[in-house]
Amino acid sequence: MKRLAIGLLSVLLLTAAACSKQAPTQEEAKQQSEASQQKLVISIPAEPGPLDPAVSMDNNAWKLTYNSYERLIEYDGEKTDLVPGLAKEWTVSPDFKVYTFKLEPGHKFADGTEVNADAVKFTFDRILKVEKGPSDAFRKIKEIKVIDPYSVEFQLKEPNPLLLPRFAGNYASIVNPKVMEHEKDGDLAQAWLSSNTAGSGVYQLAEYKKGQYYKHTPNPHAKEKPAIGTVYFQINSDVSAARLKLTKGEIDIAEGIPVEQLLELEKDNHINLVKVPSLLVDYVYMNIGKGHEALKDKKVRQAISYGIDYQAIIRNIQKDTVIQLRGPVPEGLWGHDANAKMYNYDVDKAKQLMSESGKTGIELTLLYSATTPIWEPIALALQNDLSQIGITVKLNKVAYATMREMLDKGEFDLSLGMWTPDTADPWEFMSPWFDSESWGLSGNRSFYKNDEVDKMLREAASIQDKEKRLKLYQEISKIVNEDAVYAYLDQRQFLLPISDKVKGFKYNPMLDGIYNLENMSISE
């Protein structure tokens, strides 16, 4: 009996030991479950600034949070059309002074709280109180009224027919009002939201390791469940090392790789190079208002526009990854004029215009910064091209922050620059660029002033009739092209090397550099 009891006890103990060995600890279970999930690693070249949607105006920060939030309206996949987001429907009053949104019930923040009209009001009130860059998009709002838990009304100080697309921008991301629990010294939780998320998007920022990575995991309460379990945005400051990691399969997507290296990567069978037309344009500002006296003469500006060998830049520097920009509004955006006047390289014509202007011995500065590596060879090409028509160009390479200040103050003659729109409206390439009220960094970087153009621009911005606006913009295009306000260099393509394991990536020109993570997956 005693032996039997001992035997039974031994069996029991052994079974218990075996069981305890089989049952993983909570930590092990978590690790196992994470290991079995799909993981996506995206390499970014630098750590962006604050992530708070009410603070950031930087695409590099937006891409880290866009999928963690939802907005009242959203962009439709690859198209620039607006589709319902948190709002299932909306109305705009005939006088464009009242925008009303009806929310779809059932959207939840990552903590399980439902998204309602109070959260919408809180978000926009907060943006206006924080008063940073994003507040500019909504400064015409007078009051936000909660009509019922799922209806919210925006009353404007003055009519604005162009406000709707702003609600699809990153800055209009709806924030959980509970963030105020993290408020410190009346900062409206800015410090906390600079490295955390509080939205109802499919992902939430689960971990941020300073200088190393941002780790996103699915929002457990989101309406849709993404295929990828963990998304890392890893900071790889050296792009050559990032390229190597991509070819070795350690990362899935590598940003910031220079054009010439991208074309090399294209030869790798396991890497797809995404190439789609974007709305990012490169152009040269000619400082009419505050720059060299000679630039006030239209003939000199036209001579410069004819004196640039656009095709050589496109072929030799941009490696045929761009197209020449025709007119101010790029191809792919409504309002683009396929018949707009395009300045082509014509040295004889440029020389003739220079001699008609009677100006000789002109010496102009050309401003650019090292932040965009391709600017250096473009600057050298321009220096060479313009020397052929008797203009000496002195290169002025400065830090990016310095460049921005000099652009704002108009302390340059010529400058390289680029521009990308926030909304799918030609207004983005018209009013900021040519309205004399936007002199400086906010858009009109050639410090151009033309009363007739100002009048037409303001009229086009105040009406919603697409045809009327189109006509006005075409009229304006003719005038500013004739005035040679800017030299339009090129319209870029969006280029992204991406592992062939990654499926479902879609590029939307309105969300440049932002990933549609909810539709992406990894195939092993």
Next chain:
Amino acid sequence: MWAIIRNRLLMLVLVIFGVSFITFLMSNVIPGDPARMIVGVKASEETYQRVREQMGLNDPLYIQYLHYVKGLLSGDLGTSLRTQQPVLDDLITYFPATMELVLFTFVVAIILGVAIGVLTAVKSNTVWDYVGRIFSISGASLPVFWSGLMVIILFYGVLGWLPASERIDLFVDAPPTITGLYTVDSLLGGNMKAFNNALLHLVLPVTVLAFAHLSTISRQIRASMLEVLQQDYIKTARANGLSSGLLIFRYALRNALMPTVTVVGLSIGSLLGGAVVTETIFNWPGLGKYVVDSIANLDFPAIMGFTIMIASGYVLINLIVDLLYMALDPQIRE
């Protein structure tokens, strides 16, 4: 000895104020507006001006400096414009990564530097001497951005033996923070997987950085050793039949180490502040990378905090060097 410590600490206070003043002035002379960096390029003039006011950038310069000093006295280095976090918190976060890199580099550079220095001195004007000197000089001559990239291509890209960058693999959990040094923390926590991984990640950056710094040590040791080996007491000891190992390491090296201590001290200082390129290439999340990002964004509070920290580090290292002198040379102690 206490007098030296007291004087040096007093000097530290002066250095902090001097450095903060100069950095503050410089950051205000350089064109570039931090308010613009925050509001973005498309912001209106009204918003931009409001943010300038919020940041106190419209105050006279001396008022802005006084605000800064007031914060400094209470241990507040301000808030980073880029990360929106207190600068002190940022520096504390990034410091251990740099410290770990510097400590390992320091140990490797000293061991190799002393070994090469002794070898080239003892075997002076032989093949050993030439090879050792060429090796150490090439370390100082080859730029880190080039040698860094070469070792990454070879050991990561071609051979696949070592990781290219970071402190630890993305999918290996970092050890819980005790000292912030991954190797030490993983050992303390008994996590050998993390320890091995962190150690592997150290190999390439430490090799590159140590290679660049060992020539300073080896050349100093060689010169001092050559001088010491000519001294009468060495000749006497040799004549008395002392073994060459004992002679070199017990008598000659100890005396040759004296001037090397200063060089090593200064080299730690320059390593702390100068591992910028190495950190960028190897994606090492340390102070160097932090300050490069801060400079690119004109994040003045972060730049000033970093400068003050490095300057204080230099003063403290000098103090340690002085104390080491005392330990090594009884004459100074007296």
